[in-house]
Amino acid sequence: MVRRSNLELDDSLFEGEKRKSRGGRRRTPDEPKAPGSFVPTGRADNALAVSVVLAALLLMLLGFISGKENWFAVVFIGLMFLASELFALPMKSGGRLSVALLPLAMAMMISGPFGTAVVAFFGVPIFFMERGEHGARRVVFNTSQLVFAAAAAGMVFKYTGGGAGLDATLKNSGGLILPWILATIVFFVFNTLQVTPVLAPDGERMFHFWQRRLLPRLPGYAFYSVIGFLAAVVYIKLQPPAVVLLFAPILAVRVVYTRYGMMRDVCDSTTLAIVETIEDGNIFMEGHSLSVAEIAVAIADEMDFEEEDEHCLRQAALLHDMGKLALDPSIVDKADILSPDEYDEMKKHPLIAANIVSKEQSFAVVESIIRHHHEMSDGSGYPDGLAGDMIPPGARILAVADAFDAMQRPVPFRESLSAHDAVSEIARGKGMQFDPDAVDAFLKVAIKRGFWSGAIKDPAPMSAREPEQLRLTVEPGQLIGEEAAPLARDTDAAWQKPVGATSSGDVSYDDVREDIEKDIREWKRIESGHRRVREQKKKTRSRKKKKQEVEGEDPETS
Known part of the structure; x- marks a missing residue:
């Protein structure tokens, strides 16, 4: 389960929905923002710059310290990552949600931190397809933040006890539990913190948004990380084709959810058509x-x-x-x-x-x-x-x-x-x-x-x-x-x-509060009815006066 931005990353934080204001007129920059729209800020560009710098520095470090890579495993897991991103689901706050943590968890346990970073680059074609009118900024941000989070998690796994090689340490699988837990937490923290400035609505504190919307997703990250751990074991013991058999049902479920989302979009379109009819x-x-x-x-x-x-x-x-x-x-x-x-x-x-x-x-x-x-x-x-x-x-x-x-x-x-x-x-x-x-x-x-x-x-x-x-x-x-x-x-x-x-006295105001409130409501109801009657009489007199004027009568003497 991986968070990534689905929003514009130029001078504004949010592209937002280009809603028309009443009467079909667009909101001008000087007007107050409509509910649901967001004021442009440079917060997203700052997040982009930070992610690019962090990813570049970490890749340079890994280039110096990494040893020989198993490129077959990197490419195989990278293709799984590409398939995961292909079936990512849109999320309410504007980004996308995918099961890409599953292959990334495999990569950090099999290919090491540098191989994990390379696997993350396999998502670039999907990011490019989704760039829309937002250009390269969104592609660069999604790639860099994911590369940094994945590589950092891989380093944590390697240097906290998981670096001796999965095949050698499977005999003592208990020794991999702590590195795996720490790596999962690191990936979750870096992934969600980097996208928070992009997804958080204007006016809401970023930490509050992270705590309210992203922290509850931690169990989902943990679930896919567990599947990734098991997939890595299957990869070592039963060879790559067995991993495909494990991965295929998960993708199938994802496809079903994608189809459900498409059906819901059709339902929404029908609703909007009804609304146009109502208000036409x-x-x-x-x-x-x-x-x-x-x-x-x-x-x-x-x-x-x-x-x-x-x-x-x-x-x-x-x-x-x-x-x-x-x-x-x-x-x-x-x-x-x-x-x-x-x-x-x-x-x-x-x-x-x-x-x-x-x-x-x-x-x-x-x-x-x-x-x-x-x-x-x-x-x-x-x-x-x-x-x-x-x-x-x-x-x-x-x-x-x-x-x-x-x-x-x-x-x-x-x-x-x-x-x-x-x-x-x-x-x-x-x-x-x-x-x-x-x-x-x-x-x-x-x-x-x-x-x-x-x-x-x-x-x-x-x-x-x-x-x-x-x-x-x-x-x-x-x-x-x-x-x-x-x-x-x-x-x-x-x-x-x-x-x-x-x-x-013996009776306090609190003792009779309920009766008073009941009397007030009844008074308001009666007063409202009297007001309607007065308005109706006023309209009747006005129509009568106009009719008399048209007929040439003097309304004062009639």
């Missing part, structure tokens, strides 16, 4: 699903979701509005506030979408996420009124991402919010509308992406009828701190003591 002709929806998917995956990544779970969440985010295709277009495309009946009709779209995806096996796994993405943490959402942990984790994340993008989109009956203000609104809804854990992770993403400072702005002026308990304890402009900045206050801390309340 709706200027308010254009790009919404892609943006929601992007931020949802970022939140899930922050919460350490498995890669497969993140893929399912992305599919759900792309398809979450598919049910709107079955609704009356006059309701979906309405450029005004929906009437109560229209709103009830609109609330059917999660059920419709969930019913559609449940009929296709490839999408059935995302049914519950789509169905419940409008549920609220306090149980006031729809369609089933679920609350708290009853809501699927993916749906909780999707609710945050959906609301964040929706608040930034301009619609005729309200102004759009800036990214900073939208994040602040999400923070205010923690524990009531949104899941606390999902909000915490989202705020961390917002801090890293640079569209939130950690300060919660003062909300719009409150009505005199609105209870004082609704005011957050975080004052306007107050920073929550570097570590706590992404973490909005818990629901228990979000309610102030009512004005005029005292600590005396």
Whole structure:
């Protein structure tokens, strides 16, 4: 299992996905970066320079100290390495994952450090084929970092007790265990540390990324190293053809996974085609699903979701509005506030979408996420009124991402919010509308992406009828701190003591907190309904006035 870069290595750290911003316009260099894109830095070029220098120095040293090489073994193992790289799999963080450690482990035990370095050069044709538009820099980096890691591991194996020759020491195989373990660790450390500057997202500490994403891969490295150890024994005892028989099933499994990846790509393409159909002709929806998917995956990544779970969440985010295709277009495309009946009709779209995806096996796994993405943490959402942990984790994340993008989109009956203000609104809804854990992770993403400072702005002026308990304890402009900045206050801390309340008496505020919060939610629900009625009456009066003006009547005297 070998890590290697699959990214551009010029003036930028990440090539990234060349996503279009809303309306099809590319982001200019002066604009804030979109979620999921990364600011160019010279970090990757520094990693390239370091890898090249280290590999060159180590090769020069090995040229002086190496003895006679078994070139047949080097070429044979090199061809195995080439086959391993040919079936490498793409990984989530942007690089590629291969089983090349298996032949490299064989090489360091059979051919020594210099032969191991030469084996690593057999991957150059594959690196060259994958260079794309990124040119020679990526080829040089992938080759140099792999050569250095492999040669260093070979030296550790040789000079810690494995250098007497595998054939001679197999009689005392226990003496090879420690050199093999040390060599595997050295290869893992040098391989992963060199690619970390290239793979780590901008804004995340490199050590944190290495610890979070690469260190958990150590068991995989150890597994392939064990297979390589056994393959070396087979090579010595049973000759090279036996190694092919051992290696072939592993490559076959790799091919199956590669085919699975291709099928998943086809599924993704189908999903994107559906998204285009959903958003076609709706200027308010254009790009919404892609943006929601992007931020949802970022939140899930922050919460350490498995890669497969993140893929399912992305599919759900792309398809979450598919049910709107079955609704009356006059309701979906309405450029005004929906009437109560229209709103009830609109609330059917999660059920419709969930019913559609449940009929296709490839999408059935995302049914519950789509169905419940409008549920609220306090149980006031729809369609089933679920609350708290009853809501699927993916749906909780999707609710945050959906609301964040929706608040930034301009619609005729309200102004759009800036990214900073939208994040602040999400923070205010923690524990009531949104899941606390999902909000915490989202705020961390917002801090890293640079569209939130950690300060919660003062909300719009409150009505005199609105209870004082609704005011957050975080004052306007107050920073929550570097570590706590992404973490909005818990629901228990979000309610102030009512004005005029005292600590005396037999009943404390904490004793009645639950009742107060319940009353507030009920008040907000009723107030929301009254607001819709007032807006509807206002629209009716406006239409009547325009009609009278057209008919020539004086609206003041009629």
